[in-house]
Amino acid sequence: MKTLLVYYSRTDVTKKIAEIIQEKLNCDIEEITDNNRYKGAIGYLKGGMNAAMRRTSEINPISKNPSDYDLVIIGTPVWASNMATPIYTYLMKYNKEIKKMASFCTCIRGGYDSALENISEVTGKKPVTTMFLTSKDIENPQEKINTFITNIK
Structure with a gap:
């Protein structure tokens, strides 16, 4: 099964997990980037507000088309009980090109149920x-x- 792992990471925690999964699955990987719009304390606050309000943001162009893959794994930190705004933006743009998906999130301690549910809702899968x-x-x-x-295999 041809698999793509797509993730966003503000503090490199989600990136660390994504890289472990990518290595174990030997799959393609795509980091969603946004020119550091959410770095630092102000970025943290802005990110939580944008996620709570389900706003999209500008993300950099991607290099891998999700329609070329049998499975797309979505990885995101939890922001205000939602997926990170750059992942939301990616999914709003590419959700129709995703055939099957799996998802994971990283968080301090809660909000993951809502974030994972929102991913399913936005992708329609x-x-x-x-x-x-x-x-x-x-x-x-x-x-x-x-x-x-x-569970993926």
Whole structure:
């Protein structure tokens, strides 16, 4: 199954998890970038507000077309109980090109249920599987990642 992992990471936590998954699945990977619009304390506040209000933002062009893949894995941090604004923007633009999807999110401790549900809602697809990692899980993510990968295969 040809798989693409698409993620956004403001602080590199989601990036770390995405890279572990990518290595284990040997799949293509695409980082969604936005010219650091959400860096720092102001970016953190702006990101939470934009996510809560379901605003889109400007993201940089992508290099991989999701329609070329059997499965697209979406990875996002949780912002105000939602997916990160750059991922929301990506999904609003490309959701019709995604055939099947799985999703994961990283968070401090909560909001993941809502964020994962929102991904499903925006894509219009029931995920093959989902995973969330809290700050506690991120210290040792291997077990959750292995279960996530098993559920994909």
